[in-house]
Amino acid sequence: MSWTEERIEKLKKLWGSGKTAAEIADELGDVTRNAVIGKANRLGLSSKSTPAAAKPKKKVIPAHRACQWPIGHPGEDNFHFCGDEAVPSKPYCLKHCNMAYQNKDNN
DNA sequence: CCCTGATTCGC
DNA sequence: GCGAATCAGG
Numbered sequence: 001m002s003w004t005e006e007r008i009e010k011l012k013k014l015w016g017s018g019k020t021a022a023e024i025a026d027e028l029g030d031v032t033r034n035a036v037i038g039k040a041n042r043l044g045l046s047s048k049s050t051p052a053a054a055k056p057k058k059k060v061i062p063a064h065r066a067c068q069w070p071i072g073h074p075g076e077d078n079f080h081f082c083g084d085e086a087v088p089s090k091p092y093c094l095k096h097c098n099m100a101y102q103n104k105d106n107n
Numbered sequence: 108c109c110c111t112g113a114t115t116c117g118c
Numbered sequence: 119g120c121g122a123a124t125c126a127g128g
Contacts, residue, residue: 003120021112035121037112042119 001030003039015040064088069096 003011007028014024021033021040028036067082068091084093092100 020110022110032121033112034123038114038121039119041113 008039008043011036011039012043012045015045065091067091067093067096069093069099 010028011024014027015021015036019027021036025031025033025036065086067084067086069082069084070079071082072079082093082096084095086093087097090097
């Protein structure tokens with residue numbers, strides 16, 4: 001089997017898509033990963049430009065976390081955390097956030 | 108030990 | 119140019 005244009009096209013496409021040489025080899029068929037890599041490097045490829053293109057995953061961050069405000073005393077039977085909706089970028093909910101940051105001129 | 112790509116080397 | 123063998127990194 002020789003490297004036809006279509007096979008090279010597929011090689012480049014798959015390689016550029018972040019596929020591994022083994023995957024590409026399997027995809028093309030009748031080639032080992034070595035052949036794929038060898039051809040790839042001869043083609044001037046090698047490193048994959050942007051592997052992220054293979055998985056167009058949308059960046060999602062934790063919308064909210066449970067409020068980490070401790071309720072009760074550590075070791076106590078009923079000791080637990082608030083668990084309410086924490087404000088973004090903060091470990092506590094609004095209520096406890098106020099409590100956490102209220103040490104202004106209170107004293 | 109499994110995998111990966113990179114390079115080497117004979118064809 | 120081709121790909122297996124080998125090398126080197128995770």
